[in-house]
Amino acid sequence: MRDALVSAAFRLFLERGYEQTTVDDIVTLAGVGRRSFFRYFPSKEDVVFPDHERCLADMTEFLAASGDSDEPVRRVCDAARLVLRMYAENPSFSVQRYRLTKQVPGLRAYELSVVWRYERALAEYLRVRFAGRADGSLRADVIASAVVAAHNNALRSWLRSDGQGDASATVDHALGYVQSAFGGEPAAPAEPSAAADGPAGAGDAEDVVVVVSRRGAPLWRVVQEIETAFARD
Amino acid sequence: MRDALVSAAFRLFLERGYEQTTVDDIVTLAGVGRRSFFRYFPSKEDVVFPDHERCLADMTEFLAASGDSDEPVRRVCDAARLVLRMYAENPSFSVQRYRLTKQVPGLRAYELSVVWRYERALAEYLRVRFAGRADGSLRADVIASAVVAAHNNALRSWLRSDGQGDASATVDHALGYVQSAFGGEPAAPAEPSAAADGPAGAGDAEDVVVVVSRRGAPLWRVVQEIETAFARD
Numbered sequence: 222m223r224d225a226l227v228s229a230a231f232r233l234f235l236e237r238g239y240e241q242t243t244v245d246d247i248v249t250l251a252g253v254g255r256r257s258f259f260r261y262f263p264s265k266e267d268v269v270f271p272d273h274e275r276c277l278a279d280m281t282e283f284l285a286a287s288g289d290s291d292e293p294v295r296r297v298c299d300a301a302r303l304v305l306r307m308y309a310e311n312p313s314f315s316v317q318r319y320r321l322t323k324q325v326p327g328l329r330a331y332e333l334s335v336v337w338r339y340e341r342a343l344a345e346y347l348r349v350r351f352a353g354r355a356d357g358s359l360r361a362d363v364i365a366s367a368v369v370a371a372h373n374n375a376l377r378s379w380l381r382s383d384g385q386g387d388a389s390a391t392v393d394h395a396l397g398y399v400q401s402a403f404g405g406e407p408a409a410p411a412e413p414s415a416a417a418d419g420p421a422g423a424g425d426a427e428d429v430v431v432v433v434s435r436r437g438a439p440l441w442r443v444v445q446e447i448e449t450a451f452a453r454d
Numbered sequence: 455m456r457d458a459l460v461s462a463a464f465r466l467f468l469e470r471g472y473e474q475t476t477v478d479d480i481v482t483l484a485g486v487g488r489r490s491f492f493r494y495f496p497s498k499e500d501v502v503f504p505d506h507e508r509c510l511a512d513m514t515e516f517l518a519a520s521g522d523s524d525e526p527v528r529r530v531c532d533a534a535r536l537v538l539r540m541y542a543e544n545p546s547f548s549v550q551r552y553r554l555t556k557q558v559p560g561l562r563a564y565e566l567s568v569v570w571r572y573e574r575a576l577a578e579y580l581r582v583r584f585a586g587r588a589d590g591s592l593r594a595d596v597i598a599s600a601v602v603a604a605h606n607n608a609l610r611s612w613l614r615s616d617g618q619g620d621a622s623a624t625v626d627h628a629l630g631y632v633q634s635a636f637g638g639e640p641a642a643p644a645e646p647s648a649a650a651d652g653p654a655g656a657g658d659a660e661d662v663v664v665v666v667s668r669r670g671a672p673l674w675r676v677v678q679e680i681e682t683a684f685a686r687d
Contacts, residue, residue: 362607370599
């Protein structure tokens with residue numbers, strides 16, 4: 222019944238436009254009563270995004286099941302992949318919705334509020350993991366926001382290509398950028414990455430320095446680089 | 455007249471609540487006609503955020519006036535400071551609005567759409583600056599989003615403290631975190647920072663790369679570090 226309502230709704234949205242379609246039109250085409258519609262969807266907008274509530278619940282559950290040994294940045298990246306999976310499960314539906322959302326300002330606003338809820342879920346998890354660390358809430362908010370932005374950049378590029386290509390690879394690449402910026406390790410845990418550790422880490426317990434310099438670089442720059450590498454906190 | 459409408463509106467919002475106040479109530483208290491209200495504000499929501507359009511215009515102008523010598527990450531951080539300045543100009547009004555917005559879901563949604571417009575303005579600027587670089591649009595979106603998240607984390611903490619304390623210092627600290635993660639230089643412009651450039655930049659136009667590695671690390675790891683530093687795109 223729920224699926225029937227979603228397909229009836231999308232058929233009408235594509236045929237006559239979102240604004241021109243009423244809930245009555247949808248229930249008539251689906252052959253059910255209005256009450257059935259509202260049992261599944263609080264409003265017409267909600268039928269456009271039928272899976273976000275489930276996905277938000279899955280994400281919250283996934284994050285709640287984390288252990289202390291889970292690297293936090295990697296964990297929120299994995300949580301973001303749950304959203305991608307939802308989109309990638311049904312490429313043609315996702316592409317249709319993407320086009321619809323671009324055309325209807327009310328749906329854009331709805332989508333912003335959904336994105337905000339995903340971002341808060343990631344940030345809340347990170348705030349707990351970073352509790353007691355300097356700037357814990359700042360880091361949590363910034364990293365959550367960066368993860369969502371990277372995910373959405375990759376998702377939109379996949380949607381713009383009509384759902385062609387490997388959505389997972391695109392998103393992995395985008396999330397890898399965030400992981401490398403914020404200290405999560407993008408590839409296998411064995412891969413060393415002092416330099417890719419971002420601002421944290423270098424200079425703590427490390428004592429071999431390799432300097433690669435362009436011929437002709439002034440000595441003060443080389444010295445300053447070395448100082449900078451050690452000073453990063 | 456515009457200011458009179460804003461103060462009448464906030465007096466009523468605080469006295470009877472936002473939902474219970476109509477545009478008619480506002481214009482009656484301000485002693486003007488309905489048409490005057492709508493000349494300044496498209497809707498009741500807009501009177502809650504009277505300065506965002508001007509601030510968005512200022513931000514767009516500021517970014518458009520950038521030169522190639524402006525470090526892009528630093529430039530978007532400076533652009534974000536324009537938003538802070540708007541809030542800090544009138545602490546008691548900003549704190550009142552913060553409390554109101556927390557209580558009214560419709561205003562939260564409005565605020566999300568405003569934040570989204572700031573974020574897009576920063577991202578569009580960065581996309582132009584990063585054009586032709588690998589992952590230019592990804593970097594632009596992620597950094598814009600991180601800047602906005604850092605700014606808002608600091609702004610909210612200042613608003614929660616009832617506008618006490620030094621808002622600028624709090625925001626500078628938060629933006630410094632983003633600059634250090636994404637290669638903007640947090641301190642003086644003269645300071646080079648190939649290593650602090652994060653995953654981006656090294657090997658492009660940088661001419662000094664420093665790799666710091668743990669004593670006892672096998673040679674292949676050190677070699678891999680160097681390769682990684684140069685391969686980063």
